Amino acid sequence: MSFQNPVFIPGPTNIPEVIRKACDMPTIDHRSSVFGEIFAPVRENLKKVLKTTSGEIIIFPASGTGAWEASISNTLSPGDKVLAARNGMFSHRWIDMCQRHGLEVQIVETPWGEGIPANKYQEILAADKGHEIKAVLATHNETATGVRSDIGAVRAAMDAAKHPALLMVDGVSSVASMDFRMDDWGVDLAVTGSQKGFMMPAGLAICGVSQKALSHMDAAKLPRTFFDFRDMLNAYAAGGYPYTPAVGLLNGLNTSVNMLLDEGLEAVFDRHHRIAEGVRRAIAAWGLKPCAANPSLYSDTVTAVVVPEGFNGSAVATHAAEAYGMAFGVGLGEVATKVFRIGHLGSLTEAMMLSGLSVAEMSMVDLGIPVKLGSGVAAAQEYYRVGSAAMQAAAE
Template sequence: MHALNPVFLPGPTNLPESLRRACDIPTMDHRSAAFGPILASAMAGVKQVLHLSEGEVAIFPATGTGGWEAAITNTLRPGDKVLAARHGMFSRKWIDLCQRHGLDVEIVERPWGEGVPVEAFAAALAADKSHEIRAVLVTHNETATGVTSDVAAVRAVMTAARHPALLMVDGVSSIGSIDFRMDAWGVDLAVTGSQKGFMLPAGLAIVGIGPKALAAMETAGLPRCFFDIRDMLGGNYPYTPPVGLINGLAVSTGLLLEEGMESVRARHHRIAEGVRRAVAAWGLTTCAARPELCSDTVTAIVTPDGVDAGRIVRHAAEAYGVAFGGGLGEVAGKVFRIGHLGLMSDVMALSGIATAEMAMTDLGLPVRLGSGVAAAQEHYRNSKTAPVRAAA
């Protein structure tokens, strides 16, 4: 029975049947003429999803962490300074990766539940008169806390300071689901993965590279081999590619673009708002410190003092065969997460809300059965809906 239920994880996400079939293809000679069009289609589709007109795309057999590593090793030199905020599990992990590569990370600490501190970044960039900061790192959507940060605002303060640093963005749980505009926001490097908005199995690290980042690769000095973007340029693949996943990516981007990226964004916002209204009806709060920070791909729900949120996740899995996300790092045991990205509809979201209600009620939390479902239903009934064509 478990396999019949959707997952409500912030990744890996539910797999549309058409994408499962697209990944399930016979063995192919990846050096033959047949593979080239598959790779070209996937790369062209990714560029459109990223809103990247000038630049390149590299697709590595890895996950988002590999994309982080590719971003820094291809553009920076040993000892370079980077500016980053630590405000959640994944911003923390990217900082750790930079430090392990010998980079000098200027860290702005923020509570978990807050977004990227734009004003603190503005002050740091303005104070950096000698332009020692070579890159600014932004976690667009902090998956651990359900917080989305304003990438465009970070670029605006970089421009105001006339600072030449590269803008690198972790868009692992945002790209392909919520608004992301690489050109318009001046993003130099964008990192994502196959297992979230692209609705595929884990296994691809996808990196968008703007012109400024391409130029920086000429002077980069950090060691790289497997993640050398230069080897990926020109439509080549330097080693054995995951042909099935890349074929799936070509089909996935086609589905997203057929739905229309504005429609994808609107669908995710509508579904997320229904989940947030359910949380309010339960008398609970989100981990996001303010409403404007709430993510449209994952909601982290704070449980009352003394309630181990992990018990809700475990009980939902054991009693109802439904997977929710647990708390990570500083919010472990304090929040549980409902992922609502990728293949997701109003009706699917309602099943997750209902399951969360049952699990919490079973464990004695003061949640009235049907309260969250009713709040979400009211929102979904009164907001514009359309069939989810990307779920075919």
């Protein structure tokens, strides 16, 4: 791999120099008022990113997996029943975590490449007259397949069934890159991490917690110590942490959220959509297709590219790394050999994306995959030219 090349994995993503420098700071006393000047704005600005006015923001020194664990351990008890669709590797891993914690998971098996079946959720929830299901799990953006599910539709299904379950949403690869509406969608626990849309190193697990979810804390009987919301909120009220925080990462996160808000969230979402659409046009020009079953499911942060029968998708990513020093995502789980993944989120521009598409093309040609060298790059260039011109005209 080359440190000079941008990465095109679905995370961790490219780190802007200003954020890297913000993380690289001298030691300070994390019990001093100086720490509060870093931490308090982070929590307030994260509410804007998640689009919540009533929820609490809790930040652990962990990866997004830690936020998953915190969400279930602070609100559920052993033997509780949860509802989840398994439509990709990351929904599978969340289900596995619930089972390891002694929860009963009602699994809706869903083809990889499809989104969460909200109509099936509604049917199951409506039939749960005794409200045995305590939580509904939803992966907003399935990173293994490049599928974005409709969380608004999941909330509508829950409301139509008049079901009181908590709605827990994995937004690890969507928050800060695609529109996420915690309050509008009635999300009770929003889970994300620092290493994707926030353009940072891994190391911070971010939970958006509704007042409804907070009301479940004391009754929840799953064990938690490091991930206890109560300890965190009590310490936050005093301006600190219950243990040593990752001060440098929090300082970087402060810079990151300010960058996102300065750009404007809608502009951030538009940029991601524009770059993603160029990738999709390149894939079409190659004669290939995304793993996502239809355009309504296309993710604006990652695309899983299906390679022709007889070829190994993960070999494309491996060859790109070895021959050209550039990183793409390998296939995972049920689609492990069928796809390679192009991450297009975080600190990224059209020009950077063109470099990635050119290397993807060279790698496929090297491996004998029948694509025409330059075809995908040209298709993306044509789209980016039109898109850039339109944006410039709108700015004027």
